[in-house]
Each structure stands twice: as structure tokens, then as C-alpha cells.
Amino acid sequence: MMDLALIVLVSGVCLLSLLLLAAVAVVRVLSDRRRRDRLHQWAAQHRWTVTPHPAVDWGARLPGGNRAGVSVALSTTMNGYVVSVAEYAYTATQITTGSDGVGGTTTSTSSHTHHFVVTVVRLPHSCPSVAVERRGTISKLAGNLFGSSGVPTGHPEFDHHFRITAADAGAVRGLVTPALVQAHLAGAVPTWSLYGAELLSYRPGRITDPEHLPGIAAPLVHVARLLTGGGIGPV
Known part of the structure; x- marks a missing residue:
């Protein structure tokens, strides 16, 4: 029973870590996209x-x-x-x-x-x-x-x-x-x-x-x- 609980706990920690890494990756992608969009908008306005x-x-x-x-x-x-x-x-x-x-x-x-x-x-x-x-x-x-x-x-x-x-x-x-x-x-x-x-x-x-x-x-x-x-x- 203890072994099963430990397995569940470790699996939960691993899953949570994966979810956190995925969330960080999504935030980074969205941030880079917003930055690129801003570069394009600024360039169009300033003749770059x-x-x-x-x-x-x-x-x-x-x-x-x-x-x-x-x-x-x-x-x-x-x-x-x-x-x-x-x-x-x-x-x-x-x-x-x-x-x-x-x-x-x-x-x-x-x-x-x-x-x-x-x-x-x-x-x-x-x-x-x-x-x-x-x-x-x-x-x-x-x-x-x-x-x-x-x-x-x-x-x-x-x-x-x-x-x-x-x-x-x-x-x-x-x-x-x-x-x-x-x-x-x-x-x-x-x-x-x-x-x-x-x-x-x-x-x-x-x-x-x-x-x-x-x-x-x-x-x-x-x-x-x-x-x-x-x-x-x-x-």
C-alpha cells in the first residue's frame, strides 16, 4: 500500500513538473510572438x-x-x-x-x-x-x-x-x-x-x-x- 502511495506521489510530482514546463514554454512562445508583432508594427510606422x-x-x-x-x-x-x-x-x-x-x-x-x-x-x-x-x-x-x-x-x-x-x-x-x-x-x-x-x-x-x-x-x-x-x- 505504501509502495502504491509512493508511486502515485512520484507520478503526481512528475506530472506537475511537466505541466509547469509546458506552461513556461507556452508563456515564452506567446511572449516572443507579441515581441515579433511589436517589431513589425513599429517597423511599418517608422519606415524600417x-x-x-x-x-x-x-x-x-x-x-x-x-x-x-x-x-x-x-x-x-x-x-x-x-x-x-x-x-x-x-x-x-x-x-x-x-x-x-x-x-x-x-x-x-x-x-x-x-x-x-x-x-x-x-x-x-x-x-x-x-x-x-x-x-x-x-x-x-x-x-x-x-x-x-x-x-x-x-x-x-x-x-x-x-x-x-x-x-x-x-x-x-x-x-x-x-x-x-x-x-x-x-x-x-x-x-x-x-x-x-x-x-x-x-x-x-x-x-x-x-x-x-x-x-x-x-x-x-x-x-x-x-x-x-x-x-x-x-x-
């Missing part, structure tokens, strides 16, 4: 376009390297530049092996999805590949695209805090101008990478409020203006 799962290769330059990780992109034109703000994600799986306490081993697997907001500004023409990132950070801005050695600018404070990687070290001086150096030191612009005609930056998070989209894009547009104002020529 929404592209679900755009055919882009930005993931190759982002953490996790998930080429299919961009789920949605919202685009417009700001100060003459075509700008996109997108959501990107990748899932990391960790396998942990330990002792079971009686001479054997146990293996557990856990997964975590990382979310990022990505900003891309398209320049009028292709440029030499270059990236600026903060020193002491693990970044995919440069990745395997430009090599790992830093290119000094000759500005001690900038070179202390930032690292420049470039496919052509000789092109850095024409790209990273004194005005751009000062903008980085003032914290007015984000770290970024330039590959072809695409200027890219990213930060952890998701697009929670579409009203923030212009503010998210503006700092990278400022980088684009400083780059193109510095006399960059096509390659």
Missing part, C-alpha cells in the same frame, strides 16, 4: 523593413560562428547609410564527467543559448579589412579573417586599451584616423570589424524595445562617417 532569417554570413564574424544564427534583421537608411540591426544566437553545449561516488563515472550535458544584438552598416564601397577590439577580451570581431597580431597606431593610450587587426597593416593609418581614435577613447563608438563593405558590431542581449533601434545603430553609423570621411578609397 523586417527580414526574418536574412541570407547573410555575419555569423562567421560573431561568437559561436553560427552562420544560420541571425533570426531577424530590421533595416533602414540613416545619414545615407543602409543600416541593419539584427538578433543573433548560438547554443553552446557543455559535457561534464565526474565520479558517481562508487568507482564509476557519470556524464551530464548542459546547453546554454547566447543572444546578441548585431549592427551592420553598409559602406558605399569595399574597403581594406580591419577590426578594432578592446584588449583583454575574447572576441570574434577579427576572428580568423585578419590574423592575430595587433597593429600599433602610435597613440599610446589607444594602443594600451585597444587592439587593431588588419589584413593589410599599411591600410590602418588611412582607416583609423585621429578622429576615430579620439571617438574610441571617449567611449562614443563601439568596437567593430570591417570586411568588404560591411561594418559590423555586436553586444549581448536581444531587441526588447524597437524604440531603441535608432540609438543602437547610431554609434556604428558614427564610425562609418569617420571612416568614409577619412578618405577611404575602394579596393
Whole structure:
């Protein structure tokens, strides 16, 4: 009788856990749907376009390297530049092996999805590949695209805090101008990478409020203006 009661109790707890997980999943789906609907409504009102799962290769330059990780992109034109703000994600799986306490081993697997907001500004023409990132950070801005050695600018404070990687070290001086150096030191612009005609930056998070989209894009547009104002020529 006690065994039957225990079985019923355990079954009830398992059922309740499953119902709670299902409820959480439903709430999450409904929340994501409302968020997507709000993005579409806001975009239509403010002359932005929404592209679900755009055919882009930005993931190759982002953490996790998930080429299919961009789920949605919202685009417009700001100060003459075509700008996109997108959501990107990748899932990391960790396998942990330990002792079971009686001479054997146990293996557990856990997964975590990382979310990022990505900003891309398209320049009028292709440029030499270059990236600026903060020193002491693990970044995919440069990745395997430009090599790992830093290119000094000759500005001690900038070179202390930032690292420049470039496919052509000789092109850095024409790209990273004194005005751009000062903008980085003032914290007015984000770290970024330039590959072809695409200027890219990213930060952890998701697009929670579409009203923030212009503010998210503006700092990278400022980088684009400083780059193109510095006399960059096509390659």
C-alpha cells in the first residue's frame, strides 16, 4: 500500500513538473510572438523593413560562428547609410564527467543559448579589412579573417586599451584616423570589424524595445562617417 502511495506521489510530482514546463514554454512562445508583432508594427510606422532569417554570413564574424544564427534583421537608411540591426544566437553545449561516488563515472550535458544584438552598416564601397577590439577580451570581431597580431597606431593610450587587426597593416593609418581614435577613447563608438563593405558590431542581449533601434545603430553609423570621411578609397 505504501509502495502504491509512493508511486502515485512520484507520478503526481512528475506530472506537475511537466505541466509547469509546458506552461513556461507556452508563456515564452506567446511572449516572443507579441515581441515579433511589436517589431513589425513599429517597423511599418517608422519606415524600417523586417527580414526574418536574412541570407547573410555575419555569423562567421560573431561568437559561436553560427552562420544560420541571425533570426531577424530590421533595416533602414540613416545619414545615407543602409543600416541593419539584427538578433543573433548560438547554443553552446557543455559535457561534464565526474565520479558517481562508487568507482564509476557519470556524464551530464548542459546547453546554454547566447543572444546578441548585431549592427551592420553598409559602406558605399569595399574597403581594406580591419577590426578594432578592446584588449583583454575574447572576441570574434577579427576572428580568423585578419590574423592575430595587433597593429600599433602610435597613440599610446589607444594602443594600451585597444587592439587593431588588419589584413593589410599599411591600410590602418588611412582607416583609423585621429578622429576615430579620439571617438574610441571617449567611449562614443563601439568596437567593430570591417570586411568588404560591411561594418559590423555586436553586444549581448536581444531587441526588447524597437524604440531603441535608432540609438543602437547610431554609434556604428558614427564610425562609418569617420571612416568614409577619412578618405577611404575602394579596393
